[in-house]
Amino acid sequence: MASNKEEVKLFGMMLSPFVTRVEIGLKLKGVGYKYELEKMGNLSEALINYNPVYKKVPVLVHNEKPVSESLIILEYIDETWKQNPILPSDPYKKALAHFWSKFIDDKFLSAIKKAIFTIDEKERENGIEETEVALQFLENEIKDKFFGGEDIGFVDISAVLIAYWLPIVQEVVGLNLFTHEKFPKLYKWSQDFTNHPIVKETLPSRETLLPYFKARYETFLASK
Ligand SMILES: N[C@@H](CCC(=O)N[C@@H](CS)C(=O)NCC(=O)O)C(=O)O
Numbered sequence: 001m002a003s004n005k006e007e008v009k010l011f012g013m014m015l016s017p018f019v020t021r022v023e024i025g026l027k028l029k030g031v032g033y034k035y036e037l038e039k040m041g042n043l044s045e046a047l048i049n050y051n052p053v054y055k056k057v058p059v060l061v062h063n064e065k066p067v068s069e070s071l072i073i074l075e076y077i078d079e080t081w082k083q084n085p086i087l088p089s090d091p092y093k094k095a096l097a098h099f100w101s102k103f104i105d106d107k108f109l110s111a112i113k114k115a116i117f118t119i120d121e122k123e124r125e126n127g128i129e130e131t132e133v134a135l136q137f138l139e140n141e142i143k144d145k146f147f148g149g150e151d152i153g154f155v156d157i158s159a160v161l162i163a164y165w166l167p168i169v170q171e172v173v174g175l176n177l178f179t180h181e182k183f184p185k186l187y188k189w190s191q192d193f194t195n196h197p198i199v200k201e202t203l204p205s206r207e208t209l210l211p212y213f214k215a216r217y218e219t220f221l222a223s224k
Pocket residue numbers: 013015016017018040041043055056057058068069070071
């Protein structure tokens with residue numbers, strides 16, 4: 001737990017998988033925090049001061065020191081509060097955890113964005129194919145219950161957007177990318193992960209996320 005002297009603030013936004021990563025990390029550690037709710041398109045001056053480079057959430061402010069970028073924040077949390085480790089201590093395993101988390105943010109995210117937010121049919125198909133290739137790499141990486149072994153770790157938390165956001169997003173868009181048939185191990189992992197009590201209590205409800213994403217997708221289609 002954060003001691004009384006410590007002040008932990010999380011600048012976040014509803015329905016953001018990047019903010020959810022940080023919340024899961026803090027809760028796994030049992031660190032209490034104050035949530036500062038930001039609004040898309042109307043960010044507070046405080047947030048912009050804390051993250052002038054990207055002007056995005058999440059930002060963790062620990063005793064007035066701001067840390068930005070969800071994966072960097074997660075590592076900071078893990079190094080600051082030692083209980084319930086999120087990253088492996090073995091340097092090679094730690095390097096692999098960083099590799100796969102970066103893979104999710106680089107390869108998977110760019111592929112899925114292309115698969116969803118592209119009008120050009122050929123380009124969209126490339127996006128779908130690239131998403132499936134990325135999911136297959138992750139399917140091959142699951143050796144235990146979680147990417148982190150028997151307990152949730154860094155890659156699991158990074159992949160929350162695959163476990164929870166992707167099934168909802170593909171339903172709205174009408175894609176069948178991530179199914180039990182195509183990726184049995186990854187699908188089973190997504191069930192175990194989203195049913196973990198800390199993850200479950202942190203995820204936004206399907207009833208909120210689905211209409212939000214539907215509206216966003218319709219706005220995109222209307223703009224084309
Ligand atoms: N790479 C960043 C991504 C963060 C991000 O995209 N945050 C979005 C919310 S999901 C945001 O703050 N958007 C506000 C804006 O663009 O004005 C991370 O991992 O923290």
